[in-house]
Amino acid sequence: MADVEPVKCLFSLINELMVKKILTSPLPFYLLIIILLAVSAVFFVFLGYFRVVAYNYTIKLPNENGVAGELQLGSWPALSNADFYKNVRDTMIANKTNFVDANLSTMKISVYENGEKLLELPILSKGRPGSWWETPTGLYKVEQKAKSLFSSFGGVYMPWDMQFQGNFFIHGWPYYPDGTPVASTYSGGCIRLGTEDAKKVYDIVKTGTLVLVSEQGFDKDNLSYKINTPEVSAESYLAVDLKNNFVFTEKNSKEVLPIASITKLITSLIATEYINLDYKIDITKEMIIPTSKPRLKVGDQISAMNLLYPLLLESSNEAAEAFSEYLGHDRFNVLMNKKAESLGLENTKFVDSYGGGEGNVSNTEDLFNLAKYLYNNRSFVLKVTSGQLKNSAYGTPIFSDLENFNLFANDPNFVGGKIGKTEAAGETMLTIFNLKFGDTERPIAVIVLNSKDLTSDIETILGYVENNFGVVPRQ
Numbered sequence: 001m002a003d004v005e006p007v008k009c010l011f012s013l014i015n016e017l018m019v020k021k022i023l024t025s026p027l028p029f030y031l032l033i034i035i036l037l038a039v040s041a042v043f044f045v046f047l048g049y050f051r052v053v054a055y056n057y058t059i060k061l062p063n064e065n066g067v068a069g070e071l072q073l074g075s076w077p078a079l080s081n082a083d084f085y086k087n088v089r090d091t092m093i094a095n096k097t098n099f100v101d102a103n104l105s106t107m108k109i110s111v112y113e114n115g116e117k118l119l120e121l122p123i124l125s126k127g128r129p130g131s132w133w134e135t136p137t138g139l140y141k142v143e144q145k146a147k148s149l150f151s152s153f154g155g156v157y158m159p160w161d162m163q164f165q166g167n168f169f170i171h172g173w174p175y176y177p178d179g180t181p182v183a184s185t186y187s188g189g190c191i192r193l194g195t196e197d198a199k200k201v202y203d204i205v206k207t208g209t210l211v212l213v214s215e216q217g218f219d220k221d222n223l224s225y226k227i228n229t230p231e232v233s234a235e236s237y238l239a240v241d242l243k244n245n246f247v248f249t250e251k252n253s254k255e256v257l258p259i260a261s262i263t264k265l266i267t268s269l270i271a272t273e274y275i276n277l278d279y280k281i282d283i284t285k286e287m288i289i290p291t292s293k294p295r296l297k298v299g300d301q302i303s304a305m306n307l308l309y310p311l312l313l314e315s316s317n318e319a320a321e322a323f324s325e326y327l328g329h330d331r332f333n334v335l336m337n338k339k340a341e342s343l344g345l346e347n348t349k350f351v352d353s354y355g356g357g358e359g360n361v362s363n364t365e366d367l368f369n370l371a372k373y374l375y376n377n378r379s380f381v382l383k384v385t386s387g388q389l390k391n392s393a394y395g396t397p398i399f400s401d402l403e404n405f406n407l408f409a410n411d412p413n414f415v416g417g418k419i420g421k422t423e424a425a426g427e428t429m430l431t432i433f434n435l436k437f438g439d440t441e442r443p444i445a446v447i448v449l450n451s452k453d454l455t456s457d458i459e460t461i462l463g464y465v466e467n468n469f470g471v472v473p474r475q
Contacts, residue, residue, distance in 0.1 A: 074342020075138040077373045079214040100205060102191050104135060104215035111204050121197040130379045133189030140164040140211045153276050154188050160198035164211040166273040172198030230464035232457040235450035238364035239461050242372050242443040248465050253364045256347050257449045260420025260428045261315045263355030268308055268381050270335045271323045277305035281326050291317035309397045312384045313404045320354035343373055358424040364447040367430050371445040375432060382416025407455055413474045427454035436472035
């Protein structure tokens with residue numbers, strides 16, 4: 001409410017002066033009371049007006065299917081579709097909305113006030129696609145502002161800083177404490193402007209202003225296929241092309257079922273978006289819960305980045321609990337469910353960070369959307385699950401003897417995925433393969449829920465796709 005404070009101060013001063021005047025004025029007392037009430041009424045009218053202008057957005061925006069819905073903040077992978085992005089932006093303009101439009105494809109940032117464009121400025125850098133710091137597309141809002149903010153992660157000052165999502169900011173050119181500007185190749189995933197341009201945006205944009213971040217990257221193409229059906233034991237499955245959404249085969253794709261440790265994919269997203277991956281988490285006895293392969297010991301100090309490896313490779317319940325305990329169980333669970341909502345996973349709910357509870361549920365259609373988001377926006381998570389990411393900007397993982405419990409990890413076509421198994425869920429897996437159709441390589445998601453023989457079911461589905469759709473057999 002910082003933008004309202006000057007108005008409050010002004011009217012407080014006026015009221016104080018009026019009270020003093022009442023005590024010394026020769027006018028009738030009842031007339032002075034009426035004047036004081038009128039001034040107070042004007043104050044509340046002005047305060048209410050400024051609240052609405054700065055914070056109260058009631059517009060309806062289109063969803064991925066073009067249907068208008070209530071404004072929702074969060075990650076919107078659909079913004080990578082040029083038509084959908086234009087539809088959202090045009091709706092905000094028509095509603096005379098105050099918003100910032102950061103287009104990561106054109107590398108331009110625009111500031112709109114009451115639907116009118118006030119500024120258009122160049123974006124100098126963004127998070128590198130596929131890296132830990134890839135800038136997330138979505139609809140957010142300016143959470144807070146600072147003329148200069150010190151980043152403990154990068155060890156730099158960020159001038160004219162505007163936070164819009166977790167660890168992501170809009171700001172000017174960063175510099176080290178001695179005043180040296182960072183190199184042009186340095187990026188922590190933020191939207192970086194020239195320092196003078198950042199101040200121009202900072203001076204206009206208020207806390208609470210909407211921020212639309214878009215990047216065209218995975219538009220549908222025109223490749224088409226024919227359809228048939230395989231025989232598998234799973235209660236529900238789905239095989240689909242991630243680039244054109246073509247469904248090769250499916251069974252009960254809308255049925256909501258427990259998903260077991262597939263849950264940990266969302267856990268990894270919350271951990272990377274809300275925790276500094278360099279930060280060392282103190283391992284407490286509360287974090288040591290039953291898991292397939294115990295790795296953690298009370299008193300250990302392990303960085304968040306290093307915890308991702310046992311989480312995603314060995315499906316460590318301990319690592320999931322460590323992340324949840326660090327942020328607080330209630331908050332972590334809320335963030336997981338909000339992330340699902342922001343990705344359009346309408347039938348997905350979470351009750352814990354490790355997937356043990358029967359209330360961790362989804363369907364294969366929702367999990368397809370999650371697979372698409374991971375493939376296009378958070379590919380480093382898939383690289384960890386496949387065992388391909390052995391070194392990174394955060395160094396070499398401290399766990400050198402981890403096994404990879406994810407099936408098909410040794411398959412050269414395996415892009416990544418996550419396995420799960422509980423009594424309630426049966427055997428589950430979300431997986432992505434690169435399959436060759438002639439000379440073209442396509443990312444194909446195969447998602448299986450409540451299987452009695454997971455390896456056989458996935459092999460059968462892959463074999464069905466290979467045999468019926470002209471796929472070059474896997475080596």
